[in-house]
Amino acid sequence: MNFSVLILGSSAAIPTGERNPTSQLVKYHNQSFLIDCGEGTQMQIRKYAAKMGGIQHIFISHLHGDHYFGLIGLLSSFHLLGRDKALWIYGPAPLKEIIDVQLRASNTVLRFPLHFVETRTDTFHLLFEHERIRVFSFPLRHSLPVTGFLFREKPGKRKIIKERIEGLNIPPAYFRRIIEGEDFTDEQGKIYRNDYLTYPPPPPRSYAYCSDTAYDERIIPFIKGVDLLYHEATFGADMQEVARERLHSTTRDAASIAKKAEVKSLIIGHFSPRYEDVRGLVKEASEIFPYVQAVADGDVYFIG
Numbered sequence: 001m002n003f004s005v006l007i008l009g010s011s012a013a014i015p016t017g018e019r020n021p022t023s024q025l026v027k028y029h030n031q032s033f034l035i036d037c038g039e040g041t042q043m044q045i046r047k048y049a050a051k052m053g054g055i056q057h058i059f060i061s062h063l064h065g066d067h068y069f070g071l072i073g074l075l076s077s078f079h080l081l082g083r084d085k086a087l088w089i090y091g092p093a094p095l096k097e098i099i100d101v102q103l104r105a106s107n108t109v110l111r112f113p114l115h116f117v118e119t120r121t122d123t124f125h126l127l128f129e130h131e132r133i134r135v136f137s138f139p140l141r142h143s144l145p146v147t148g149f150l151f152r153e154k155p156g157k158r159k160i161i162k163e164r165i166e167g168l169n170i171p172p173a174y175f176r177r178i179i180e181g182e183d184f185t186d187e188q189g190k191i192y193r194n195d196y197l198t199y200p201p202p203p204p205r206s207y208a209y210c211s212d213t214a215y216d217e218r219i220i221p222f223i224k225g226v227d228l229l230y231h232e233a234t235f236g237a238d239m240q241e242v243a244r245e246r247l248h249s250t251t252r253d254a255a256s257i258a259k260k261a262e263v264k265s266l267i268i269g270h271f272s273p274r275y276e277d278v279r280g281l282v283k284e285a286s287e288i289f290p291y292v293q294a295v296a297d298g299d300v301y302f303i304g
């Protein structure tokens with residue numbers, strides 16, 4: 001099942017010619033989730049040939065403009081394109097009012113149902129759940145209330161090994177119990193252990209998004225062991241004092257969090273426009289955590 005992240009924007013607050021402000025599109029099977037929506041995000045969606053109509057859930061980490069100024073434009077385009085499918089937006093409480101004011105001022109009554117879900121910025125919290133995946137939010141540390149987001153697959157079912165069930169006369173109604181982990185006892189009372197009859201499911205995959213944040217070890221339990229971690233690295237290590245002051249992270253901060261959380265790989269972004277070439281930033285981070293890459297607009301990462 002496809003599980004991927006498309007980078008739509010990788011700059012810090014000010015966009016550059018190559019980098020848009022923050023936004024990412026997470027795809028899981030046939031679902032699309034937009035994370036943050038910096039100015040120009042809808043242009044990036046078109047540029048990278050993602051389907052706008054497929055987006056049903058939008059997660060906004062915090063209310064600095066570089067993470068949501070593209071939202072009203074996107075909503076407006078959905079409306080003009082005749083969307084009728086419901087849309088859910090998750091974000092800090094004032095966002096609802098901001099959207100309402102803009103719609104009211106332009107006398108727009110959206111053609112589609114819009115549901116707003118307020119995020120909690122004080123605790124780990126389940127925001128969304130469907131058959132195969134859950135999305136959680138968790139608090140980060142920044143100059144405004146902010147959350148990261150964790151996309152975690154649910155554990156899959158076991159897979160029956162066909163050759164091993166042949167001739168056992170298992171009643172069809174029993175198959176469900178077997179894929180859920182039960183042993184099978186035949187009419188003679190012989191027990192077939194579940195681990196003989198089935199393969200275990202693949203381990204659940206996960207992606208964690210750490211939006212703007214200062215270095216904060218409190219997030220480690222929330223992101224422990226994820227397959228892919230995005231962590232902002234606005235500054236290089238030589239700007240550590242500035243990073244502390246502005247409640248952002250450096251390359252080394254991001255890498256230390258990745259290492260301590262024992263994640264499988266790390267992507268860094270939200271680069272200050274002062275860094276035209278980010279190879280030096282990757283090198284700095286890789287001295288602490290080797291499996292690191294710098295994101296660029298248009299990059300796609302496959303999870304697991």
Ligand SMILES: [Zn+2]
Nearest residue numbers: 013064066212
């Ligand atoms: Zn930002």
Ligand SMILES: [Zn+2]
Nearest residue numbers: 062064142212
């Ligand atoms: Zn911010």
